[in-house]
Amino acid sequence: MSILNVILVVLEALLALNLLIFVHELGHFLAARWRGLKVEPFAIWFGKPIWSAKINGVEYALRWLPAGGYVSLPQMATMEAIEGKAETPVEQLPNVSPLDKIIVAFAGPLFSFLLALLFAVIVWQVGKPSNGTEDAPKLGWVTPEGPAWKAGLRPGDEVVEIDGKPVKFFGPPSQDSLTWRIVTSEGTNITVKYLRDGQTCEAHITPYKRETKWYERKALRQIQVGPIQPARIFEVASNSPAAVAGLKRGDEIVAIDGTNIFSFGMVEYAQTNRGTEPVVLSVRRGSEIFERTLAAEKPLSPTNMPPSFGILSWQGETNLTLIHPGPWEQIEASVSQIVATIQAVFFKRNNDIGVQQLGGAVMIIRVYKNLFESDEGWRLVLWFSVVLNVNLAMLNMLPLPVLDGGHILLSLIEAARRRPVSPRLLNYIQSGFALLLIGFMLWIAFFDTGDWIRSARGNRDHRIVFAPKN
Numbered sequence: 001m002s003i004l005n006v007i008l009v010v011l012e013a014l015l016a017l018n019l020l021i022f023v024h025e026l027g028h029f030l031a032a033r034w035r036g037l038k039v040e041p042f043a044i045w046f047g048k049p050i051w052s053a054k055i056n057g058v059e060y061a062l063r064w065l066p067a068g069g070y071v072s073l074p075q076m077a078t079m080e081a082i083e084g085k086a087e088t089p090v091e092q093l094p095n096v097s098p099l100d101k102i103i104v105a106f107a108g109p110l111f112s113f114l115l116a117l118l119f120a121v122i123v124w125q126v127g128k129p130s131n132g133t134e135d136a137p138k139l140g141w142v143t144p145e146g147p148a149w150k151a152g153l154r155p156g157d158e159v160v161e162i163d164g165k166p167v168k169f170f171g172p173p174s175q176d177s178l179t180w181r182i183v184t185s186e187g188t189n190i191t192v193k194y195l196r197d198g199q200t201c202e203a204h205i206t207p208y209k210r211e212t213k214w215y216e217r218k219a220l221r222q223i224q225v226g227p228i229q230p231a232r233i234f235e236v237a238s239n240s241p242a243a244v245a246g247l248k249r250g251d252e253i254v255a256i257d258g259t260n261i262f263s264f265g266m267v268e269y270a271q272t273n274r275g276t277e278p279v280v281l282s283v284r285r286g287s288e289i290f291e292r293t294l295a296a297e298k299p300l301s302p303t304n305m306p307p308s309f310g311i312l313s314w315q316g317e318t319n320l321t322l323i324h325p326g327p328w329e330q331i332e333a334s335v336s337q338i339v340a341t342i343q344a345v346f347f348k349r350n351n352d353i354g355v356q357q358l359g360g361a362v363m364i365i366r367v368y369k370n371l372f373e374s375d376e377g378w379r380l381v382l383w384f385s386v387v388l389n390v391n392l393a394m395l396n397m398l399p400l401p402v403l404d405g406g407h408i409l410l411s412l413i414e415a416a417r418r419r420p421v422s423p424r425l426l427n428y429i430q431s432g433f434a435l436l437l438i439g440f441m442l443w444i445a446f447f448d449t450g451d452w453i454r455s456a457r458g459n460r461d462h463r464i465v466f467a468p469k470n
Contacts, residue, residue, distance in 0.1 A: 012369075028107055163185055233253070254283070361445065
């Protein structure tokens with residue numbers, strides 16, 4: 001992809017993220033105007049303004065630090081360390097009732113939820129791409145000599161339970177997924193119940209956790225398995241063994257030495273671990289199945305690369321259909337997952353999930369970018385926006401200062417005491433927590449950015465050059 005295309009896709013991702021922030025803050029803004037509160041800056045992001053304009057006494061601004069947004073409401077809570085001094089001293093503004101404060105605070109999450117519902121209705125109508133089997137908890141790959149392999153699992157097995165809890169999907173976002181059950185498991189060993197040839201089997205697996213550097217997120221548990229991923233060729237290097245054998249884009253490798261395969265990982269493992277020993281590949285092209293014998297060959301470049309078949313990349317799923325999940329089905333799934341995430345992060349002490357595993361603005365932009373680049377990406381963007389808006393609404397309802405739930409809690413305390421909290425004390429509390437929140441988001445952005453950079457390096461297109469053939 002060219003640099004210009006990358007920039008355009010990132011800008012699209014930024015616009016999508018800013019839309020979510022804008023709608024959330026718009027809820028606060030409209031509620032504040034309705035209830036007669038003084039509104040000062042309406043800002044997207046924090047820091048010094050990149051752009052600002054004053055309209056009807058309200059400053060609208062886009063700032064430089066991508067860490068959310070805010071509507072400055074001095075009668076609710078001042079944050080001078082973040083927003084600067086209010087134009088009108090708080091003491092000179094009329095008091096606002098706790099009910100008005102609650103309405104204004106609740107309006108942001110409400111608007112985020114309504115936007116999620118709107119996106120969910122659109123997804124219901126336009127559909128979400130699915131191949132019908134991509135999320136099935138059937139194993140396409142089991143790392144040889146990995147934890148699952150040692151416990152007896154093999155490609156083709158279908159996992160039905162982990163630690164007594166049902167498994168319906170392979171990966172996130174569902175908490176009924178194999179991946180989620182593994183990373184949130186708490187015992188030394190994980191009990192996995194699976195089906196093989198119609199028979200129910202059970203394995204006890206000691207999970208693996210890779211070592212990480214100080215600048216990397218702490219690794220989570222894994223049993224080193226992968227989903228079904230057809231070995232459908234996308235690109236073949238010139239003069240490579242695969243090219244000489246006549247393999248081309250769209251061919252699907254279905255067996256190696258007569259053994260059926262369920263993932264392209266099995267092909268890559270064969271070329272890495274069989275050296276230059278010939279292997280027989282069964283290849284499907286259209287309705288025809290034929291065999292080709294290949295022996296991996298060491299390329300001329302890169303010089304440090306081991307022998308390879310010369311298959312540069314694999315095709316994504318092409319047999320996609322559109323499913324139409326109902327709006328409430330999408331909302332319920334999103335709510336269920338965020339509740340499970342909060343429980344795993346804050347209330348379970350024996351698993352490896354912590355706040356470090358949460359994602360911030362950089363991760364969201366990265367996800368949007370990947371979705372925009374994919375086939376049917378715009379439909380996936382709509383679906384992801386449902387999930388993200390539900391997360392935004394629910395996380396903001398947590399009863400912490402700065403968040404909307406914190407404003408509601410303080411308003412309830414004020415109603416119970418029948419007098420407002422000291423504006424000076426409130427300023428210290430709000431500003432302090434706002435600085436902590438921004439610091440936390442920058443800390444998360446550090447890990448998000450590192451993950452993105454390492455992934456980009458790993459996916460760089462290293463041109464593989466094989467010796468010319470006569």
